[in-house]
Amino acid sequence: MPKIEIEVCQVGSTSTWKEKYDFHEGDPQAWAQAMLDRFNSTLRPGENPRELVSVEVLPEESQEHIWRKENVYTIVRGSQVYDKMRCERCGVTGKRHGLVSGVKRDSEYRAKKYEKCTGHV
Structure with missing residues (x-):
C-alpha cells in the first residue's frame, strides 16, 4: 500500500x-x-x-523477504544439506537447499499471506 x-x-x-x-x-x-x-x-x-x-x-517498500543465514555451518541430515534462513524484517523462517536455490518457507509460514514480507509477523 x-x-x-x-x-x-x-x-x-x-x-x-x-x-x-x-x-x-x-x-x-x-x-x-x-x-x-x-x-x-x-x-x-x-x-x-x-x-x-x-x-x-x-516510494513503496520492497515486499520481498530479506533472507539471512542463521546457522554458522551448513546442516547435513542424512541426504539433506541445507541452511536455516530467517527474514531480517519480519522473522519468517525457512530452509535453503543448495547454494543458489530459493528459500522454502517452514510449514508454519506456508500460508499465502507469508509469500510477501509485511515487515512484521
Missing part, C-alpha cells in the same frame, strides 16, 4: 510537522486537503485550524 507524507502547520504559524498516512487511490494532494478540511470542520472552540504545506508520495 502506498504511503504519503504530509507537512502541516497551524494557520498563521511557521512551525511545521510531518505525518505519514496510507494512501489508497486518487490525487494525493486532494486527499490530504480533504482530510485536513474534515479535521478543521470538527475543531472545538479555542483550537487552531491546520493548513497543508506539502505532500510527498513515498
Whole structure:
C-alpha cells in the first residue's frame, strides 16, 4: 500500500510537522486537503485550524523477504544439506537447499499471506 507524507502547520504559524498516512487511490494532494478540511470542520472552540504545506508520495517498500543465514555451518541430515534462513524484517523462517536455490518457507509460514514480507509477523 502506498504511503504519503504530509507537512502541516497551524494557520498563521511557521512551525511545521510531518505525518505519514496510507494512501489508497486518487490525487494525493486532494486527499490530504480533504482530510485536513474534515479535521478543521470538527475543531472545538479555542483550537487552531491546520493548513497543508506539502505532500510527498513515498516510494513503496520492497515486499520481498530479506533472507539471512542463521546457522554458522551448513546442516547435513542424512541426504539433506541445507541452511536455516530467517527474514531480517519480519522473522519468517525457512530452509535453503543448495547454494543458489530459493528459500522454502517452514510449514508454519506456508500460508499465502507469508509469500510477501509485511515487515512484521
